[in-house]
Amino acid sequence: MELKTSVVISTCQKYQEFWKPFFHFFHKFWSDCPYEVYLGTDFGNFDGVKTICGGHNNWATNMKNVLSQIPEESFVLLLEDFLLREKVDTERVKKYSTHLLENKIGCIRLFPCPGPDKPWALENELGEIIKGAEHRLSLQTAIWSKQVFMDLLVDGESIWNMEANGTHRTNKLNEPFLSTWRDRGMFSYVMGARHGKWTKEALEFCKNEGL
DSSP states (O other): OGGGEEEEEEOOGGGGGGHHHHHHHHHHHOTTOOSEEEEEESSOOOTTSEEEEOOSSOHHHHHHHHHTTOOOSEEEEEETTEEEOSOOOHHHHHHHHHHHHHTTOSEEESSOSSOOSEEOTTOTTEEEEOTTOTTSSOOSSEEEEHHHHHHHOOTTOOHHHHHHHHHHHHTTOSSOEEEEOGGGOOOOEEEOEETTEEOHHHHHHHHHTTO
8 A cells, every 4th residue: 555655855946956965864864765756846857866847837837747747646745955854764654654545534744833633533643633724734744645735736826825825725625634743743854945045954964964
């Protein structure tokens, strides 16, 4: 079942200087990743990674074009400036991926920011993000149903529009949205960019690694 999941890194040529450090830390802290990894971008490629170009469009249209070329039913979403700093628990990712596919769940947030609102009866390690909750759609790291994510994309929207407007659109869906609990989060990372510029923390993190 877990082979029906992939990893998608959402990026663009403007942020390509993050690609090398991203994959350095990705391979260091998720060396046993069992999934196909795709770099979804508007232009360019990176050696050793399957690159899918969505075209020179807005973010939402690019993502729709990228995901339409991926055969897997679900995917782990990462952004290019999420620089991993702790080992990923692959068995938990596989467990939650299976849970999502078997129970027709829309999303399982692995980085609980924000976290869930109430318990989830089918799995006590997870909680439910209720309809009407603020930031119900977040692009922090999560496992997504590919079809649900594509249904939420609206051509012309930026990544920030997707989070703000998409949250309201999730309330019309039947699929539940889940999250790990705040004390059981996964995918600890250093945020690489803020307002289009490198963060001081990320620069120090890369420097200490010899990058």
